[in-house]
Amino acid sequence: MVKKVIWSNRAKSSFDRVIAYLQKDWSEKEIIKFVNQTTKTIDLIQSGVVTHRSSGKKEVFEVLITKHNLLIYKVSKSYFELLVFYDTRQHPKKKKF
Numbered sequence: 645m646v647k648k649v650i651w652s653n654r655a656k657s658s659f660d661r662v663i664a665y666l667q668k669d670w671s672e673k674e675i676i677k678f679v680n681q682t683t684k685t686i687d688l689i690q691s692g693v694v695t696h697r698s699s700g701k702k703e704v705f706e707v708l709i710t711k712h713n714l715l716i717y718k719v720s721k722s723y724f725e726l727l728v729f730y731d732t733r734q735h736p737k738k739k740k741f
Contacts, residue, residue: 646690648723655715655726662713662729678710685709689717689724708732 651659659682666675685707689696696705703719704727714730 647720649686649690650723650725652725652727654728658729662731678713681709682715685715686726706730 662678663675666678689707696707705717705719707715707717709715709729712732714732716727716730718725718727
């Protein structure tokens with residue numbers, strides 16, 4: 645059974661910020677690549693075939709989307725909740741979810 649994926653408001657907002665940054669400073673090619681990689685990673689999370697690491701909190705995991713973008717998500721019995729997209733160049737103490 646494939647679990648449902650829920651986007652938190654914070655995940656939507658942080659995803660939109662990444663897209664806005666790419667639109668401002670990069671090309672359409674990079675935007676498409678980021679969106680495709682995000683979709684692929686979410687599909688892998690749903691199928692259970694993804695390398696992730698614990699965030700230090702129970703049932704909350706991290707997976708690298710690109711070398712600069714980390715997806716933090718929570719696992720439940722019936723769904724995955726995407727919590728936030730985090731810029732890996734920031735100080736780890738700013739990683740709040």
